[in-house]
Amino acid sequence: MREKILTFIEKNSRIDIGELAIILGVDEASILNELAAMEREHVICGYHTLINWEKTGVEKVMAMIEVRVTPQRGMGFDKVAERIYNYPEVESVYLISGSFDFMVVLDGKTLREVSQFVSEKLSTLDSVLSTETNFILKKYKDHGTIMAEPPKDERMKIAP
């Protein structure tokens, strides 16, 4: 049941619990219990909103930074990652297989803010060997959701 709840609310966390219970064919109380348990266990880490900032007047600059580092003895990459992810402007950090180590996604207000972060904070960390900053030009799809306007229902209105 957990998987069913998660699959559903991953796409729509605002669904009324009563409705969700009907849709999944279970009772409301057991959904509430599962949700509470999953929040406690940190399976559910938050309920966020997917925003297409491009459609607002707000300026946003996003960058994906490939970072190569020297792992620290006894701690592997985790300690280095922690030093990076604690910065609030860091949106996400992934450990990556391949030619670099971390993918750091940065969410800044201006180009200047992003470049300042990279040059003054990220590159100057002892364990960081190199960085390569890639600015995001356009977001097409995020969290499984296509950003363009959803297409209209083009089916005939009545069909046998």
Added chain:
Amino acid sequence: MRNPLSKQIVQIEPSGIRKFFDIVNEMEDAISLGVGEPDFDTPWHIREEGIFSLEKGRTFYTSNAGLKELKIEISRYLERRFHLSYDYNHEIMVTVGGSEAIDIAMRAMLDPGDEVLIPQPCYVSYVPCAALAGGKPVIIELKAENDFRLTAEEVLAAITPKTKLLVLPFPNNPTGSIMEKEDLEAVAKVVVDHDLFVISDEIYAELTFGDKTHVSIASLPGMWERTVTINGFSKAYAMTGWRLGYACAPKAILEQMLKIHQFAIMCAPTTSQYAAVEALRNGDNDVEKMREEYNGRRRYLLHRLREMGMECFEPYGAFYMFPCIKQYGMASEEFATKLLEAEKVAVVPGTAFGAGGEGFLRISYAYSLEDLKKALQRIENFLKTL
């Protein structure tokens, strides 16, 4: 000038859904729950395969019965899903939708005057196809108290010395009714006892819910040799516009169907056939996902309809619900028309699927949950005014 028209074709009634269609189409802001096709797009990997086949220049005819790869995949699929065993070489043909298969099966099997048992409410094409093939449609009225399943007694009561064919349209459009194994076994016995044949239209086979899974009548003992199994890609893979279905039958029947197909159609669309190969090879997850989604809507819709006091049996198949509206003292068409005028929600009057649909509506849940919610709210508003 002489009358250019055939007497037979002039006698055939146009689809009852047509009139309603014209009214609804005029209404810009109507919310429709009247569509008999999936709201999902064809899964991208399947579309991509169609595009790729075009890029590769695969734009020629295929053999009459269809691409060999596709027939092999169909054969594997039927074995895997429904324990049906058909030889791809002589017992499977690819058609232009399930619709063509229905037509040519009737034409290959009927002689003038042969009676065809057709359970109603049902999809709109069986009766005219039987008539065009020279057969005589004999209607079996399915009953609400049986959840619109077909019983052996009903078949028995309709049989005459002229009866040749039984059409088995389950999971059913418009009722959402299904036939479980025991139901089919009882009917199969009558079919064998009276030496009848069956056209089993299983286009909704992938859409059964709960713990109910579809059973193909041809998988029952003694039935394979007297059944034409019809299926297709439209509903399971959301591929209605690709126009692709198939028919499976013993060689002696299929050979004759193939003759008609060969002369009337030549072959099913090539692009669609390549896409369908991909659907059968890698589409199981898509089907599962869509089924899950339909199932959630099904539960929601049933709950809401009952909540607002509509009488409705729980349907386990297809994507339709068939609530009864007799308590409101209106005929189906009147109810549907008033609902459309008052709240701009389009549903299909049950009578579009046969006289036995009087007193019922077909509500499709091939719509997003949001659309369903909106439409149901309007239906509730309408009911309050009655």
